[in-house]
Amino acid sequence: MASPPVPPNGKPRAGNLDRGMLTALLGYGLRRAQSAVFADFASTFAKAGEALTPGEFGLLVLVERNKGLSQMALARALAIDRSTLVPILNRLQARGLLMRHASPTDGRTHALALTPEGEKALARFTRLVKAHEKRIAAGLSAAETRMLIELLDKVRAGAGSL
Amino acid sequence: MASPPVPPNGKPRAGNLDRGMLTALLGYGLRRAQSAVFADFASTFAKAGEALTPGEFGLLVLVERNKGLSQMALARALAIDRSTLVPILNRLQARGLLMRHASPTDGRTHALALTPEGEKALARFTRLVKAHEKRIAAGLSAAETRMLIELLDKVRAGAGSL
DNA sequence: TATTGTTATACTCTATAACTATA
DNA sequence: TATAGTTATAGAGTATAACAATA
Numbered sequence: 001m002a003s004p005p006v007p008p009n010g011k012p013r014a015g016n017l018d019r020g021m022l023t024a025l026l027g028y029g030l031r032r033a034q035s036a037v038f039a040d041f042a043s044t045f046a047k048a049g050e051a052l053t054p055g056e057f058g059l060l061v062l063v064e065r066n067k068g069l070s071q072m073a074l075a076r077a078l079a080i081d082r083s084t085l086v087p088i089l090n091r092l093q094a095r096g097l098l099m100r101h102a103s104p105t106d107g108r109t110h111a112l113a114l115t116p117e118g119e120k121a122l123a124r125f126t127r128l129v130k131a132h133e134k135r136i137a138a139g140l141s142a143a144e145t146r147m148l149i150e151l152l153d154k155v156r157a158g159a160g161s162l
Numbered sequence: 163m164a165s166p167p168v169p170p171n172g173k174p175r176a177g178n179l180d181r182g183m184l185t186a187l188l189g190y191g192l193r194r195a196q197s198a199v200f201a202d203f204a205s206t207f208a209k210a211g212e213a214l215t216p217g218e219f220g221l222l223v224l225v226e227r228n229k230g231l232s233q234m235a236l237a238r239a240l241a242i243d244r245s246t247l248v249p250i251l252n253r254l255q256a257r258g259l260l261m262r263h264a265s266p267t268d269g270r271t272h273a274l275a276l277t278p279e280g281e282k283a284l285a286r287f288t289r290l291v292k293a294h295e296k297r298i299a300a301g302l303s304a305a306e307t308r309m310l311i312e313l314l315d316k317v318r319a320g321a322g323s324l
Numbered sequence: 325t326a327t328t329g330t331t332a333t334a335c336t337c338t339a340t341a342a343c344t345a346t347a
Numbered sequence: 348t349a350t351a352g353t354t355a356t357a358g359a360g361t362a363t364a365a366c367a368a369t370a
Binding site for chain 2: 359360361362363364368369370
């Protein structure tokens with residue numbers, strides 16, 4: 001006995017819509033959760049007067065943990081095209097967070113690294129991300145959070161092997 | 163004892179990078195899972211000779227289940243701006259899947275509905291989505307899939323309440 | 325005055341193709 | 348020949364601001 005999706009008299013209120021099969025879809029739940037999490041990430045950084053996207057954070061961590069990384073290797077790790085990476089690196093470099101060094105062994109590649117300012121900024125960003133994570137996992141027990149991360153990894157592994 | 167992230171001699175292979183704290187982050191796991199799921203969705207539709215994004219599928223389902231919906235109500239349900247919705251509807255209408263009817267009660271609004279072709283197409287799309295869902299949940303038991311959807315909903319509810 | 329839909333505009337993410345330098 | 352990085356270009360998704368029609 002579902003309530004009438006659109007009352008004959010007026011307009012349906014937001015959040016009152018019939019979503020049909022969508023609520024049972026893993027992909028749909030994933031999309032909606034990610035959208036909410038993205039919004040919380042953005043709001044966390046905006047409130048702190050910082051500007052960063054989740055993708056930029058991931059990129060900075062990868063560069064910090066894998067110093068000397070080439071752009072190709074980074075693009076592969078991020079699963080994006082090498083041409084897509086160029087403007088992203090340009091922006092982070094313009095902000096003084098990241099440098100392209102010349103590789104001593106291969107004239108074609110750039111060795112990526114954080115600047116000292118980038119290291120300092122990443123430390124600040126990491127604190128914000130931890131607060132953000134705490135907030136989005138607030139409705140879950142520690143065991144549930146662990147389980148969720150594990151299940152997400154299984155999904156990725158399964159869907160990844162096309 | 164982690165293996166060295168970047169061997170001193172050469173370039174790190176893809177997938178062999180040190181991801182540091184990222185692997186413990188819920189937001190990161192969510193992003194990666196969603197990316198893999200999106201790729202499987204796209205590949206499923208491409209192989210079937212159909213062109214549709216997950217967002218378009220969700221939109222079509224909402225319109226089908228809530229006939230006469232206005233653009234404002236739909237935009238709210240999708241959590242996007244009303245101006246963002248316009249070119250998306252234009253495209254679906256140009257494909258003959260959807261119509262904007264005049265509202266009999268409010269001259270400002272459009273009453274959205276699927277065309278007969280849209281209904282037929284949605285039935286095809288739904289079959290493809292079900293096959294896609296089966297594939298991305300292949301590594302999970304039925305109980306795990308249920309639990310995952312439930313946990314994702316908890317995350318969304320928690321992060322949604324900013 | 326407020327709401328709905330549209331347009332103009334801009335920014336980001338994404339990709340493909342072609343170019344340059346290097347291997 | 349093949350690879351790395353860049354540029355040019357294009358398409359989709361997102362937003363804000365301003366406008367016309369309607370309430």
